[in-house]
Amino acid sequence: MTAAADLLLTNAEVHTLARPDETHEAVAVRDGRIVRVGDAYELDFLAGVDTRVVDCEGGVLLPGFIDAHTHLDVLGRRLVHADLSEAESRAEALDILQSRAEAVDAGDPVLGVGYDEHAWGERDYLTRADLDAVDAAGPVVAVREDLHVVSLDTTAVERYLPDPSADGVRRDAAGPTGVVVEEAAKTVLDALEPGADEMARLLRAAQDHATARGVTGVHDMIRRPQAARAYRDLARDGALSLRVRLNYWADHLDALQDAGLRTNHGDGLVRVGALKTYTDGSLGGRTARLSEPYADAPDERGEWVVDPAALQSLFEAAEAAGFQVAVHAIGDEAVDAVAEAFADGDSTARHRIEHAELASDATIDRLADAGAVASVQPNFHRWAGESGLYADRLGERWRETNRLRRLVDAGVPLAFGSDGMPLDPLYGVHRAVNAPTDAQGLGVTEALRAYTLGSAYAGFDEDRLGTVEPGKCADLVVLDDSPWERSGAIDDIDVTLTVVDGAVVYEADT
Known part of the structure; x- marks a missing residue:
């Protein structure tokens, strides 16, 4: 006799995102795993005395969103x-x-x-x-x-x-x-780093904000060890309501090695992710490293935070220590330096380039050849267009920024994240689908997969996360409307339910 489900989500439009256009009506969950996906009538037989049955009222059910690049402590400070x-x-x-x-x-x-x-x-x-x-x-x-x-x-x-x-x-x-x-800004932020109790308070506030937006997992770029301790303490106390991959700052490498850690160490809700480093700064700060001067500062081309030679040395040391490497690079010269570093690396290690806002065709192809993952932020399209920040900084080169279609066509795996600007996957999906140019845009399914299966792949989690299939972790989100039907207003769609590891962690007021 088949055991009853712990949770049954029914009367839904289930998009598995595993295969094109595959839809069902209901999902059954037991022990934190999806056990059945299919017809609502058939899955009703899995409802037992203790089963929680949720009528999704025709809402769209998707795999939970995974934010592949964020800073929850910073979001917590804002909140x-x-x-x-x-x-x-x-x-x-x-x-x-x-x-x-x-x-x-x-x-x-x-x-x-x-x-x-x-x-x-x-x-x-x-x-x-x-x-x-x-x-x-x-x-x-x-x-x-x-x-x-x-x-x-x-x-x-x-x-x-x-x-x-x-x-x-x-x-x-x-x-x-x-x-x-850059370094002077880092000095100030370090001086304002919260203590352990304050860090836990910030992360609790941020995770509540995230789960209300359908986020079931984050790849958090942590600057100081207080965040790692706070996450593990929250998990120990049963107070952590999303999955976390800890992408440690590069200056933690020696300490991580001494502790015997490497990428994918850990279990439960908290695991070790990548080693994070920089090449350059930001376009907003005119510190992203460009091959040609800024349009609004003809004497400036940005700066190196970590120059190419130092990047190469760090990359080799981190890879040898068993770490996936995630490298921040925004300007085209910085993106070129990352492609150069990755070229001789392990193409199966899923090394990540973070942002890659301004990348040439040749460099995109090199990233594809290296097996690199592009961890990108579709919400950055908010600065594109004839009168946006990108146009101010880059002139007509704004058209070469965040070319999501070009990355996909080249075979570069995409992992979507927010960088907290803002942390809201549906906002990011909306920006990807309604991009300023064809080269910068994606279809609805492609954009959703980048925020689910794509981010799972970037975290070596595609076998357990990212699609709605039996055997996978029950990390799920229900929306009140269809992104396919409202493709021009995806950012107006609301999340009604978020499930992590089979537990309801957010439910909208009804």
Whole structure:
């Protein structure tokens, strides 16, 4: 006699994403695994006395979304501190910071995260003069959404910049402007790193935000070990509600080796992912490394965060230690350097290039030959178009950014993530499907697979995640409408149910 299901999701439009156009009506789950997918009438026989039966009311059921590149602690800071991504103007950003200043204890830092001056129709970052207008007893810090630019008031400059002449500290005739980039920005972020208890609080807030958007797994780029400890503690206490792959910063390599860790170590909800490193910065900060000058800064071509020779050495050491390597590269010269490093690597190791925003045809083909995974962010299309940030920085080269179709046609596996800009897979899918040019766009099924099976593949998880099939982990999401039927408004579709490892972790109010 067949055992009853623990969970039965019925009256659904189930898209397995395993085979083109394959649909069913119901899914049965037992012990955290999918046991049957099929006709609702037949699966009703698996309902027992203790089975939870969920009527999906005709909603679309998909494999859960896996965000292949995010920073949950940063999202947590936005949610817990001050969310500057909500600001529609410079003045509104300062108002948000002022409200935060009135809420913190006197002398504590006032932290805001996620501002984007381009969304305000401006080109200048927040400066020391701007932030000095915030009435605060402690330092005021505003982090740009790309994490490569940080803005400081005078108190923060004095507290967090021991060497105001260091690289990355922008200056004018009066001294530091309050704008810092790359290494100087990292110095500030390190000084504001939360302790263990605060980190757990941030991650709990972020995971609640994520699961409400159908995210069942993340590949988190963790800067400090507090995040790894917090995730494991949450998992131990039964408080972790999504799967996590820990992509450690490259400066953890020696410690990881000493601990006997390597990619795919671990079990349960937390596993070791890739070793993360950089080549360049960001287009927003004009620090992405380009082969030709910036359109709006003819004397600048960006900078190396890790130069090609150092990248090659790090890549060889990490691969020899058993690590998948994930390399941040945005400008075309940086993407070229990554393709060069990967060329002699293990083509089965699924090394990842993160972002790859500006890549030539020849380099895309080299990435395909190397077996590399392109971990890309379709929501970055928000900056494309004739009048977007990309056009400001690159001129007509904006058409060469984030060419998702070209990557797919070349045979480069795609893994979609958000980089937290914003963390919302349906927003990203919408941007991929409604891209500015054909070379930048994908079909609905392709985009959904990149956010599910593609991200699972990037994490060596395609045998247990990424599709709705018997034997796979029951990580599922239900939507209130069909992305195929509403392809022009996918970002308006709501998540009604999220399931991780067979447990309902989010259910919309009805």
